[in-house]
Amino acid sequence: MSEDPEPSMNISGGESGGGIATEFDPSTAETRAERVIDRLGELYWQKTYGGQDAFTCLVRTILSQNTSDKASQPAHDDLLERYGGGNVDLAESLASAERSELAETISSAGLYNQKSEVIIETAEWVREQFGSARAFDAFVKDEEPETVRETLLSVRGVGPKTADCVLLFAGGRVGIFPVDTHVHRIYRRLGIAPADADHEGVRSVLEREVPASKCGFGHTATIQFGREYCRARKPACLEDPDACPMGDLCDQVGVYPETNEIVDPSDA
Structure with missing residues (x-):
């Protein structure tokens, strides 16, 4: 690809988020899920992830909960400006905030009272359990992924998507496909995951049917696809049956163009 169009307002960090451009051969796709991911790669970007600081990534992901990247990114920038910088250990700084x-x-991230409590508690946990943000970063990058995931899930306010984003964007672990609201909606709408699958159910399907090396950019590109085409209330196929680049791969579960109706796939 001649350029990387990944948006900067993206929890991956965009072009500066530690990702490395990669390539794949779409002709080798073995499942419908992989064919979707391959097409997303041709539409957007092909990239492997990793290299972000683990605690910074954890804070960034907590800020993104229940809000958009566009809203949470300024909050993250303001947090780093006030509490980070120089040789400051961010975990120590936030534990004392x-x-x-x-x-x-x-405040721009929404739910700021709740998120501030969670961030301070998480910083205290990192300080007590690991001693520093640097030691926590080494843990995320060096320990077995399941150990890291289970450890993160034991922290209040850290759910599966947050843990998986840390593993992906900081740890650079292949085979991790974080499931946010876009991913959860789209793969059930496509008919790839069961219509009644919860977030963990969708994750299980994708991590089984998508090659490990494609899971990372599959996650970020799916989010972009959800923003531009497969929107929750107005998917592109309602306006024009040929407008969606996934039209021939989609079962349109819960989407009824003839009546202009949209329901959650679980209600279809």
């Missing part, structure tokens, strides 16, 4: 001041700093 005054909650109301942190809440004000991250």
Whole structure:
């Protein structure tokens, strides 16, 4: 590809987020899920991830919960400006932060009172369990993925998507396909995952049917596809049956062009 169009307002960090351009051969796709991922790669980007600082990535992902990347990115930038920089250990800095001041700093991310509490508690946990953000980073990058995931899931406010994003963007672990609201909606709508599958059910299907090396960019490219085409309330196929680049691969579960109706796939 001649250029990497990954948006900067993306939890992956965009072009500066530690990803490395890669290539694949679409003719080798063995499942419908892989064919979807291959087409997304041709439409957007092909990249492997890793290299972000683990604690910074964890904080960034907590800020993104229940809001858009566009809203949470400024909060993340403001947080780093106030509490990071230089040789400051971010975990130490945030563990000592005054909650109301942190809440004000991250207010653009929404749910700032709740998120400020979670961030401070998480920073205290990192300081107590690992000693520093640097040691936590080494843990995320060097330990077995399942050990890292289970450890992260034991922390209040850290769910499966947050843990998986840390493993992907910081740890650079292949075979990790974080499931956010876009991914959850799209692969059930496509008919690749069961219509009633929860987030973990969708993750299980994708990590089984998509090659490990394609899971990372599959996650980020699916999010972009959800923003541009397979939107929750107005998917492109409602306006024009030929507008969606996945039209021939999609079962349109819960999408009814003839009546202009959209329902959750589980209700279809």
